Amino acid sequence: MDNYSKALEFYEKALKILEKALPPNHPDLAISYNNIGAAYNNMGDYSKALEFYEKSHQIYEKALPANHPLLATSYNNIGEVYKNMGDYSEALKFYEKVLKILEKALPSNHPDLATSYNNIGQVYSKMGDYSKALEFYEKSHKIYEKALPSNHP
Template sequence: MGDYSKALEFYEKAHKIFENALPPNHPHLAISYGNIGQVYNDMGDYSKALEFNEKAHQIFENALPPNHPHLAFPYNWFGKIYRSMKDYSKALDNFEKCLSIRRKALLDNHPYLALTYSNIGDVHQLMGNYERALAFHPTALNIQENVQCNPLECATTYINLGETYREMKDYSTALTFYQKGLEIREKKLPKNHPDLAVVYHNMAKLYLSTRKYSMAMKNIQQAVEIAQEKLPSTHPHLLEYRETFEKLRKKI
């Protein structure tokens, strides 16, 4: 629901119970550390996110056999954190480790594999490797559109594809994918969810590039309003949205 402080409060309560009831190397504790780390990542506190994810990773490494599918989780979490930190080479390295484990442990059409392909495609896009990105995203979509997946995961792949096409200046294709992703997120998420702000910001940048300034302004205002309500004042996303708003304001 995008209410990260509430999520953190409950995860921490759960974690205290786990700590009292379980041995210190129990995999449930690792999952608990990972959950807390992911909330810190969503809140933009990347050093805290890394700290908790490292604890999760150490437990999994010590408690599980080398081919266990749960070993992929910390690499996936590290990938997301490093991507948020804009350390794309480390993000890619971790997502590729995650993919290697999941390919061995899961069926070829498992939703977790689709997520990993989408994440790798997204990092390639962020690194400017657009052809590589376009090799991974359709592989993800092929699974997500044909197997029962969380629709929000499919929405993320559509939005990642939209970003790739926007960077390639194929604005009409980009807009088509944004709209597909946005339609799913608007149906499934509260109106003030930070994941909606991400798409509004993407669309604002697209409309800015195509000089449709009124459409751009409408979208960036929505993104800023959500981020101001739901994210910490120092969150990198909020700062980025304000920067885009200022760029647009100077154009009008």
Template sequence: MKKAIYGETTPHPDIASSLNNIGNSWSGLGDKRKAITYYEQSLKMMKAIYGERKAITYYEQSLKMKKAIYGETTEHPDIASSLNNIGNCWRGLGDHRKAITYYEQSLKMKKAIYGNTTPHPGIASSLNNIGTCWSHLGDQRKAITYYEQSLKMEKAIYGETTPHPDIASSLCNIGNCWNQLGDQRKAISYYEQSLKMRKAIY
């Protein structure tokens, strides 16, 4: 009924509340996994309505629930994902140091799950996120070390010469750092590689 009133895909507090209530009911019945799917939908809607800060409180609840399900110290992809989401929110709010603490926890967990040196998209993504934060904090050289690790992993996953959006993005990020550091020639070489790849993709 609420969806019929406000729109099937319209973010609305009443719809978010209903999704949350259904989550509570499934949780009460002991089906935590089903509860999480409703909580995640509610959370996504709350974030769209209220923004990052409100979302953090919901992500924190979600993280707490996942730890209760899988174990407080268990390495699990869902827990790593929650840590990453909280990091994204803090980054959106401009607190890059706080974001890094969550990204680092997520990265550590992903490495424990998939292997310390195993090329994995989730690990590459975490490295990229941490690089972006260091870049915003003004430490371009530190950012480059993370971007380079991410780039190396992406090439290992998708192919050394395969045009891929993630590789193009990493090349562009490294170019941005060299540009900030005043080495325009080096920046151009990365931008050119990124441009060539994006043209091949699109």
């Protein structure tokens, strides 16, 4: 926790500098907001994490095309916070947005797709829908089998 507090301190200093130097919707601000959100998420302060991830996402939505991979990352971060909070239906909504972008942007055997399927599988598992969870875990596993060497842990 102590390292996250220290990181947060520096991220907040960087943000103050960027807010003075850049226009309010500059993508570098989105990166800064995202970093602060990640620190709060890792510290377990999910409401603050969500606040900063959403600020980051709002900038990305204005600055990037609808299927840009950074938007997928942003949706994923928000989904992770909802999952951590135990709000699985909300997490699922965001993870499905991630999947929709990645399916268009990446080849069907890309490891990021496997991660996305795995995240959705985790949420279904937490919701008690084990058959749906298995369906997504199997999709994930199939990609990992092809994409990773056989001796990969």
